[in-house]
Amino acid sequence: MAPPARRTELNHTIVHARDRAASARFLAGILGVEVGQPxxxxxxxxxxxxxxxxxxxxxxxxxxxxxxxxxxxDFDAAFARIREAGLRYWADPLHREEGEINHWGGGRGVYFTDPDGHNLELLTKA
Known part of the structure; x- marks a missing residue:
């Protein structure tokens, strides 16, 4: 087996969407970041x-x-945007604890879906 690379980082990933611009705006709006130029x-x-x-x-x-x-x-701001948008949210990845957040590992976390059904998670502790 080869030795591990000294520097290995995820650079990008492709997210499939029905409307790429709308989906990018949705996520960027929740996270409070910018959408780049196509x-x-x-x-x-x-x-x-x-x-x-x-x-x-x-x-x-x-x-x-x-x-x-x-x-x-950032969690406080993003969670406020989730609630202001009237999005359903859950404390768990299987969406059993609706309307709740979790406090796993001493942090906070929440799950919600985007317009394409991707399961998105915000967490404050890894």
């Missing part, structure tokens, strides 16, 4: 750690899970 078939949303989510139109979308580690103040 680049070819992608609409990018770059996170503070440099990872980019490249939203791309797709004829069918299969639900994926995306988790975002954020600070306490």
């Amino acid at each position: 680049m070819g078939p992608f609409v990018p949303v770059q996170l503070s750690n440099g990872v980019t989510l490249d939203f791309m139109d797709a004829p069918s979308v299969h639900s994926q899970h995306y988790a975002f580690l954020i600070g306490e103040d």
Whole structure:
């Protein structure tokens, strides 16, 4: 087996969407970040750690899970935006504890879905 690479980072991932621009705006709005300029078939949303989510139109979308580690103040702001938008949210990934957040590992977390059915998670402790 080869030794581990000295520097291995996730650079970007493609997120399938029915409407790439709308889905990018939705996530960026919840997270309080900017939507980048379209680049070819992608609409990018770059996170503070440099990872980019490249939203791309797709004829069918299969639900994926995306988790975002954020600070306490950012959690408060994002959670307020979730509630202001009237989105359903859950404390758990199986969506059994609706209208609740979790406090796992001494932090806070919440799950919600985007317009394409992706299961999104915000957490303050990894």
